[in-house]
Amino acid sequence: MSNVVEVKGLTAGELAQSVVNGEELFILDVRNEADYADWKIEGSGVTSDNIPYFELLEGVDAAVERISAGGKVVVVCAKEGSSIFVAESLAEAGVKDVQYLEGGMKAWSEHLEPVKVGELSGGGALYQFVRLGKGCLSYMVISGGEAAVIDAMRMTDVYESFAERHGAVIKHTMDTHLHADHISGGRKLAEAVGASYWLPPKDAGEVTFDYEKLEDGEVITVGDTSIAIGALYSPGHTIGSTSFVIEDRYLLTGDILFVASIGRPDLAGQAEDWAGDLRHTLYRRYKELSSELIVLPAHFGSITELGEGGVVAARLGDLFEHNPGLNMEDEATFRRAVTEDLPQHPNAYQDIRMTNMGRISPTDDEMRDMEIGPNRCAIHDK
Numbered sequence: 001m002s003n004v005v006e007v008k009g010l011t012a013g014e015l016a017q018s019v020v021n022g023e024e025l026f027i028l029d030v031r032n033e034a035d036y037a038d039w040k041i042e043g044s045g046v047t048s049d050n051i052p053y054f055e056l057l058e059g060v061d062a063a064v065e066r067i068s069a070g071g072k073v074v075v076v077c078a079k080e081g082s083s084i085f086v087a088e089s090l091a092e093a094g095v096k097d098v099q100y101l102e103g104g105m106k107a108w109s110e111h112l113e114p115v116k117v118g119e120l121s122g123g124g125a126l127y128q129f130v131r132l133g134k135g136c137l138s139y140m141v142i143s144g145g146e147a148a149v150i151d152a153m154r155m156t157d158v159y160e161s162f163a164e165r166h167g168a169v170i171k172h173t174m175d176t177h178l179h180a181d182h183i184s185g186g187r188k189l190a191e192a193v194g195a196s197y198w199l200p201p202k203d204a205g206e207v208t209f210d211y212e213k214l215e216d217g218e219v220i221t222v223g224d225t226s227i228a229i230g231a232l233y234s235p236g237h238t239i240g241s242t243s244f245v246i247e248d249r250y251l252l253t254g255d256i257l258f259v260a261s262i263g264r265p266d267l268a269g270q271a272e273d274w275a276g277d278l279r280h281t282l283y284r285r286y287k288e289l290s291s292e293l294i295v296l297p298a299h300f301g302s303i304t305e306l307g308e309g310g311v312v313a314a315r316l317g318d319l320f321e322h323n324p325g326l327n328m329e330d331e332a333t334f335r336r337a338v339t340e341d342l343p344q345h346p347n348a349y350q351d352i353r354m355t356n357m358g359r360i361s362p363t364d365d366e367m368r369d370m371e372i373g374p375n376r377c378a379i380h381d382k
Helices: 013-021 033-038 061-066 081-093 102-109 155-166 184-193 269-286 316-322 331-341 349-356 364-371
Strands: 007-011 024-027 046-050 071-077 098-101 113-119 125-131 136-143 146-150 171-172 196-199 221-224 227-233 240-244 250-254 294-299
Touching: 013 024, 013 102, 013 113, 024 221, 033 227, 071 081, 081 098, 098 102, 113 294, 125 155, 136 155, 136 221, 136 294, 155 171, 155 184, 171 184, 171 221, 184 196, 196 294, 250 269, 269 331, 294 316, 349 364
Parallel strands: 007 098, 024 046, 024 071, 071 098, 146 171, 171 196, 250 294
Antiparallel strands: 113 125, 125 136, 136 146, 221 227, 227 240, 240 250
């Protein structure tokens, strides 16, 4: 007769809500040490510890001793299986309120948490989709029964169902640039719903598909109230990088400017050539914009960048005061910062770029594996 204590699974969505709300959690991560060091679940209320699964096969006493008192205990592994065994063993050992993460870190990597950024004129609204497990951010503008999606992830069903729940039809999908850290869902989503897919032409020299040319000064309208999404050419992360200004209130910066850092110019092997473009965009083009614009980036590097309600955003004027990447007066110092001693590249970034060009077509499982890990789109936050 089995003495196994049944434990409940926790979905990635439920865990995301707990993280966003700052709830106390103890995460026991049973992946190997290298994977844990590379990438783990973080949050203001999260205490995390790593004990590899193979060290717990003969007993979980070591884990019980290291688990913090109070709060929920969540056991995490790569795909789910190992965490169920460990969670059951912990429950048998008397640990209360222990669960495992359903689908493991793969599920965590793919979850998108929609949060409302704010209202737009005429009843419209702007939403941010926070991919907590990858540090990716995408956006949806909804107005008058229509929607536009910016920097969509490959999990396109999330956007389709969200738009449907809000009574909107997706008319446009847009990428601020050719992404290298994650696989874009923009073209896939556009094909699924019959929308137009927009991409900066300077990033599209090697793509294998048709697209609408997203060029400086282009204005894309959404809904009866004509929410204006104005394209602003802002090269530096890539040569085609393009920002969006929405209703003179929001600045969607793609991977050029983040809340705590700035974008890196090296992911297409052009760091030396693009460093000047990056500086011009940040120190001249953006400086000419209203300091009251709310910056909404395509990524974040740390959970500390999440603000109220889980929104990642900052006033442009505040970033010019406090973001270290915007405060390097000496051009040579700036150039060194964005071309030397950069973090390691995103995992599989060359294959991801090729996928986003349409030049290779990996399977769903291959795409999941390609995206595992942090985004690493920023320079060091120093």
